[in-house]
Amino acid sequence: MPVKKQSLKSQLSECVQNYNEAGIDKLAKQIAKTGTIADKKLVAEAYSLMEVYIYADLVEDKFKPEDRKGVAEGLLDILRKVQKLRPDAVLFRERAECYSLLAKYYKKSEKKIEYQEKAVKEARRWLREKPASHENKHYLAEVLFERMKIKKDWSQKNFQEILDLFTASMKYLSPSRLAVYHSQSYWKNIVPFNSFIAVSYGILELPFNKKDYYHTLFLENFSVLAENKCAKSPQLFLTWWDQIMRLAEYYESYVKKSGFAKYIPKMREAASKQLLHLQNYETKDVGLLNGLGQAFQALAKITNKDDFDKKSSYLGYALKFFLAGQEINPMAWTFPVYATNVLKNIAELYHQKGNKKMVIKTFSKGKSIFKTTEKYLGDTFTLSNYCGEFLYEFADLGYDFKNERLLNDASKQFESAIKKGEGYYSEPYIYLAKIALRKSNKSRCLVILKECKEALSKSGCKYKFGEICEEKDFAEVCKEMRKMDSEVN
Numbered sequence: 001m002p003v004k005k006q007s008l009k010s011q012l013s014e015c016v017q018n019y020n021e022a023g024i025d026k027l028a029k030q031i032a033k034t035g036t037i038a039d040k041k042l043v044a045e046a047y048s049l050m051e052v053y054i055y056a057d058l059v060e061d062k063f064k065p066e067d068r069k070g071v072a073e074g075l076l077d078i079l080r081k082v083q084k085l086r087p088d089a090v091l092f093r094e095r096a097e098c099y100s101l102l103a104k105y106y107k108k109s110e111k112k113i114e115y116q117e118k119a120v121k122e123a124r125r126w127l128r129e130k131p132a133s134h135e136n137k138h139y140l141a142e143v144l145f146e147r148m149k150i151k152k153d154w155s156q157k158n159f160q161e162i163l164d165l166f167t168a169s170m171k172y173l174s175p176s177r178l179a180v181y182h183s184q185s186y187w188k189n190i191v192p193f194n195s196f197i198a199v200s201y202g203i204l205e206l207p208f209n210k211k212d213y214y215h216t217l218f219l220e221n222f223s224v225l226a227e228n229k230c231a232k233s234p235q236l237f238l239t240w241w242d243q244i245m246r247l248a249e250y251y252e253s254y255v256k257k258s259g260f261a262k263y264i265p266k267m268r269e270a271a272s273k274q275l276l277h278l279q280n281y282e283t284k285d286v287g288l289l290n291g292l293g294q295a296f297q298a299l300a301k302i303t304n305k306d307d308f309d310k311k312s313s314y315l316g317y318a319l320k321f322f323l324a325g326q327e328i329n330p331m332a333w334t335f336p337v338y339a340t341n342v343l344k345n346i347a348e349l350y351h352q353k354g355n356k357k358m359v360i361k362t363f364s365k366g367k368s369i370f371k372t373t374e375k376y377l378g379d380t381f382t383l384s385n386y387c388g389e390f391l392y393e394f395a396d397l398g399y400d401f402k403n404e405r406l407l408n409d410a411s412k413q414f415e416s417a418i419k420k421g422e423g424y425y426s427e428p429y430i431y432l433a434k435i436a437l438r439k440s441n442k443s444r445c446l447v448i449l450k451e452c453k454e455a456l457s458k459s460g461c462k463y464k465f466g467e468i469c470e471e472k473d474f475a476e477v478c479k480e481m482r483k484m485d486s487e488v489n
Helices: 005-017 021-034 037-059 065-085 092-105 109-129 135-151 156-170 184-189 191-205 211-232 236-253 261-278 286-302 308-328 334-352 356-364 366-377 381-399 404-421 427-438 442-458 466-470 472-486
Strands: none
Touching: 005 021, 005 037, 021 037, 021 065, 037 065, 037 092, 065 092, 092 109, 092 135, 109 135, 135 156, 135 191, 156 191, 156 211, 184 191, 191 211, 191 236, 191 261, 211 236, 236 261, 236 286, 261 286, 286 308, 286 334, 308 334, 308 366, 334 356, 334 366, 334 381, 356 366, 356 381, 366 381, 381 404, 381 427, 404 427, 427 442, 427 472, 442 472, 466 472
């Protein structure tokens, strides 16, 4: 008599959530003789899902270093159980991933080579099984690149095979698969695009004298293919920018260790070149508009601090994209917040040049941006709090805190945020306290800080001012704040 499907399914789900492989083993044993094909499929799926979860935890280093090797070997056991239940299951990539992890975990070079060779073998089998897939091509290229690094075999033949595989995988990028920027289809299909870029720059880490030559070769081949794809799917320029910037940030973290410093400026220059293709791009895709706004704001940030024209120009593009997004979706709180953050960035540039008139003119544009979304969303905590912060900065940079009307407007926004926040957020209280000090009202400031403590205590938070006490703004009440922190809520 077969196990009841619903009962089996719920039991398997519980086992997976609890990482209870022994529990799945027990259920697999029960259905071995009496279970249906559907039952066996459910058990196989449970094993597969557990393997995915454990693999992800390994990749994210959630296991102790001394346990990782054993866990990776355990994953291969799980895959064997899946294959036994479903002989037709294609598990080449899963096995390859496990072997690659084992190659990483072993310290002895012969073991590293042994397991990476096994990974290559499985990746090749996957390519033979599904030759039309683009995923297995770029994955095999990645596995071969890792093998090359382990074996330190910098032969032209190895580089050429990797380059050919990446070239083949890029052919599968079609406009139809990339139509919606933030869709699942888009992110899935740009993997070979991003992988090609990563390996092209990864070559620069290799300890051999022709690395610059091969880096240039890969990057030039990628660029020809990518520009062709970008002509039909311009949003790929944004992905191009984003991937190089992510890699630059990664390598910058390891500059001292890897000697990569000299390449960082060139990487950012290359990334900027791609993004600038999109400065006048028009789209109704709010996800893409958001991405473009964020990218141009980031470009302004990394631009030379003395290059006012370029920085202000890039911020202008960022503002344009955020406002276009707000026009399409005025109910989204993100667009007014991001747009007014850009206005603050622009105002800061004018402030550095001592141009108070333009500081005030720039900030003045922000009020209407918040009001547009407020018409649709109403008075929310997020909008009130961000609007209050914006007005506070306006009062600071525009009037050196000598415009009482602006400070009062900011106070109203923070008071509204306190009501909407229901005692869960400290930020509006902190700003109100700062405003009280700006008005030379120390006693009012201390009352607000006490109210902050009491409100957050009622919501279950043992809030402490901590480092806020050290801020210049709170210098004259620092002792009182420390005393409040020492008191039991």
